[in-house]
Amino acid sequence: MKHETDVLVLGAGIVGVSAALHLQQRGRDVVLVDRNAAAGDETSYGNAGLIEVASVQPYLFPRDLGHLLRYALNRSADVHYHLSGLPEFGPWLVRYFMASSPESAARIAKAALPLIRQSLAEHEALIAEAGVPELLRKTGWIKLFRSEQSLGKSVAELEGVKRFGVTADVLDDAAIAAREPNLMGRFAGAIHWLEPGFIPDPGALVKAYAALFARKGGRFLRGDARTLHQQGGGWRITTDDGVVSARDVVVTLGPWSDLVYKPLGYRIPLGVKRGYHQHFTPHGNAVLQHPLLDADRGYLLAPMNRGIRLTTGAEFARRDAPPTPVQVTRARALARDLFPLGDAIEPQPWMGARPCLPDMLPVIGKAPRHEGLWFDFGHQHHGLTLGPVTGRLLADMMTGAEPFADPKPFALERFG
Structure with missing residues (x-):
């Protein structure tokens, strides 16, 4: 059976579902294609659940010798690497390091700012339309510090971002105990970022958005993105329901x-x-009560619907290499000194992959050499945060509307 549509969106994570919804709102007939039978079962399922409206500074490659030496030893909870994968990810790390200079960081932050600051509002609109207000909590999150040095550095950074309207409370031990009575240990202090939203079940949120898309007439089909090919001025892909053709295709495969x-x-x-x-x-x-980052030890705890989610930092390895969840083992021992964790709910840790460009900005926009091919991927640590707002920006561009933010910093051409 053959199907026709206006737009194919490949990938049903938070980025793809959001793009499909925004295109649908602008009158486009959209087919959403994923290799899984349901939305939100890959990268979008496993994260800290934060809509990081206050995170106006990019995630940078550390440049201080102490961090670099600690990471090189490969024994920390926040960073782990596969030596065998170094030929693959090593050149990318060099580009990441170069893009993390102070000058580049300022440019990246300026480019991302309109998206970051609009991110929660875009989620709130979709959550209201999807009818799932219980999946958004306005608690913010807390960043704990063990050392005066790291606290002081973050407080200085807070002072720098207040000009963008970011609000936060600096907490001493008594204030920490008042907001999280069950924590154990002593701390140099903490910062409670007040604005970010918290999603206690990110996978369920993506599924709720996908259900909204279906209620509004969208089609969700299972298919393999590798079957995509250009034909007759458009694009075709093979799905379980047959071949689907469209004038435009959007790659949101993370x-x-x-x-x-x-x-x-x-x-x-x-x-x-x-x-x-x-x-x-x-x-x-x-x-x-809140998502909680133990900043100096490199792990995060979040009060999800399923239980307390312990999340790790970054692992550098080949994307499809077998899981090596040593960071969970390390972080679990540290976390039990902070909060009274009980038994594990799953027998094995879950593993996911964050898609990252060296400058920590996504690629959003038209492919330069193929008519009707569009990109929306590379959201790094902010996929959940930015999915709806980048979907809006992409839909503006695809439908000829005036983009609400400057799309040039996200163009593929920035890489030459």
């Missing part, structure tokens, strides 16, 4: 986007930061 763009001849410096999580029961009557 860390798997290379499966489409490489065969088409595009050289894009897409890297992958893998990450892990595992859920735990709280011990006794202990309650965690």
